């Protein structure tokens with residue numbers, strides 16, 4: 001019998017009879033108990049209704065920053081918005097650059113180039129700004145700067161004033177900036193949006209609506225993997241509404257190239273189609289072109305930037321695929337049981353994080369990928385729940401040069417001479433921490449769903465739970481003992497399976513992506529399935545469709561799942 005690798009865990013095993021029961025349990029599984037919090041969750045308030053205090057931002061610092069900007073604009077001083085090369089950083093740059101311009105500032109954006117300037121606010125970046133522009137009076141950072149002590153002091157010695165806006169973790173001391181707008185509750189582009197909103201309220205002569213800029217904060221929030229609850233749910237939900245009717249011609253060109261129906265835009269489209277294209281430029285060439293796409297007012301330029309992003313993203317995918325097959329071979333030859341660590345001079349520095357994520361997905365073990373260079377190499381790490389990767393890396397801190405991150409992801413530099421000892425040390429440190437329990441891949445299921453309850457009405461109610469993603473997972477259901485009554489292999493490589501599934505007299509269609517082998521190997525037509533309930537749009541017609549996440553032969557004796565407490 002083919003064994004599925006995932007352990008099925010149900011959060012609730014009570015019997016449901018109606019759509020209302022389903023919604024009630026889904027909210028309960030998301031820790032939403034009262035009617036008031038359910039209302040708040042189902043109808044998240046406009047993000048501008050949150051006060052600075054609620055967001056964890058000091059009002060005094062914001063006032064101070066506004067004062068500096070106001071006097072700089074009055075003195076016609078040159079301002080640079082200093083961004084970052086990932087999707088959050090590019091969106092943050094666009095938000096503040098456009099807002100500053102609308103306020104009459106003499107302002108230009110600067111996004112560092114990974115290969116020339118390194119990450120964040122750096123001495124190299126400041127030198128570049130000073131080299132290109134005369135008389136810069138003020139630099140405003142977005143999505144970075146909070147730990148750039150050296151570069152910020154360096155800029156101030158050159159007579160440049162600095163306002164930091166950031167969401168990254170603070171160190172014990174703060175850089176000596178002129179003002180700091182910081183919180184770690186929202187992403188960098190959302191900090192930029194909140195600040196832009198405050199700026200406009202104070203300085204705009206007529207009503208200057210920053211509301212439309214929320215679409216970019218939504219892209220940053222989702223791309224930067226924020227938990228989609230509380231204010232981040234508000235930003236994502238209202239921002240997605242704006243993305244669906246965007247007036248930004250760069251985004252429209254991008255939608256067109258990708259082939260997305262803009263009414264369907266949600267977290268999936270942002271995570272897997274839009275953000276990777278914006279990110280590709282910073283990984284391989286220069287993120288300024290992604291910024292140009294977002295901000296252009298010229299239709300022809302929008303088209304050509306969109307094509308450039310698509311081409312670079314395809315190139316990025318190719319590089320990842322090539323490195324990945326090498327990394328797989330490398331990982332297969334290993335003789336130890338701990339963290340997967342692969343190192344090679346052929347791994348492109350811009351994609352090592354992506355390769356590490358793919359290794360985690362394949363092996364379900366924490367993975368570190370090193371782009372080996374002469375002297376100092378760059379490394380990127382990704383983890384699985386239950387294993388704190390940054391903590392483990394810090395235990396080997398005498399072997400690395402510095403870096404940062406959190407329990408699930410980290411990045412650092414390492415002397416190439418130290419790589420062998422680092423690998424050995426990490427094996428020893430990780431092997432004992434990686435228990436069987438941690439190494440077991442789990443599938444967290446909301447509830448047992450009878451087919452009789454699957455309906456258009458259910459689909460409508462499930463839509464109210466959107467946007468789903470980190471912190472608010474897409475609802476997953478299990479049904480036991482269903483029959484596969486029909487199936488056909490679809491897609492270019494015929495790897496996907498379209499199914500008709502019957503349970504207690506109700507037949508529903510389903511799709512199982514990349515599951516041809518699994519389904520062909522089933523020894524019985526009576527199966528248990530885990531799935532989400534989705535809408536299939538085809539030729540303008542919407543039908544119900546189950547998206548199958550996992551499938552197993554039905555076992556009469558037990559129900560295949562473990563109940564977890566919530």
Ligand SMILES: [Mn+2]
Nearest residue numbers: 088143188224
């Ligand atoms: Mn960020």
